[in-house]
Amino acid sequence: MPDLMDTYVENRWMVQPNHANTLQTAHGGRVLKWMDEVGAMSGMRFSGESCVTAHINHVDFNRPILVGDLALIEAYVYSAGRTSVRVRLRAYREDPRTGDRELTTESYFVYVAIDEDHQPTPVPELTISSERAEQLREEAINGENGTSEH
Known part of the structure; x- marks a missing residue:
């Protein structure tokens, strides 16, 4: 059974002018695309299968990412x-x-x-085997339920 820490994935992109809007910040749609890709990688690492997006919960855009900055996505x-x-x-x-x-x-x-026929297929059970993994899981659950601070 995969552990939460085994599913951690991060990637970086340097924000270029072609990623930006007229304010010279990363376009929100581009950031969502990057998030979707890294999230799918995390899901695939966990399940050992291809993963497709089924739902996106609320998205909070708190600050812009400027041209020349790195966009770091973690999942x-x-x-x-x-x-x-x-x-x-x-x-x-x-x-x-x-x-x-x-x-x-x-x-x-x-x-x-x-699966290879594009049909939903079972995933393994998630294990939590460290204090850090438990902390990350609790942060995610609290944040999804709207109880974390923004």
Whole structure:
């Protein structure tokens, strides 16, 4: 059974002018695309299957990501159903010179694992085997239920 920490995935993109809107910040749709891709990677790492997006919970765009910044997207599976996985996704604005980060966007996605015939297929049970994994799971559940601070 995969552990929550095994599902942690992060990726970075340097925000270029072609990723930006007229305000020279990353276009919200582009950030969502990146989040969706990293979330699917996390779901696939957990399930061992291809995963497709089934649901996107609220999306909070708190701060912009400027052209020249790095968009850092992190994801992890915090809950699993019979064929679905819940993934917490956060985007950060990162200074490429210093590594300083600031949370910009947060959401919770649901993916469905599919087999080679594109039919839903069962996923394993999620295990929590460390204090850090338990903390991440609790943060995700509280945030999804609207009890975390923004």
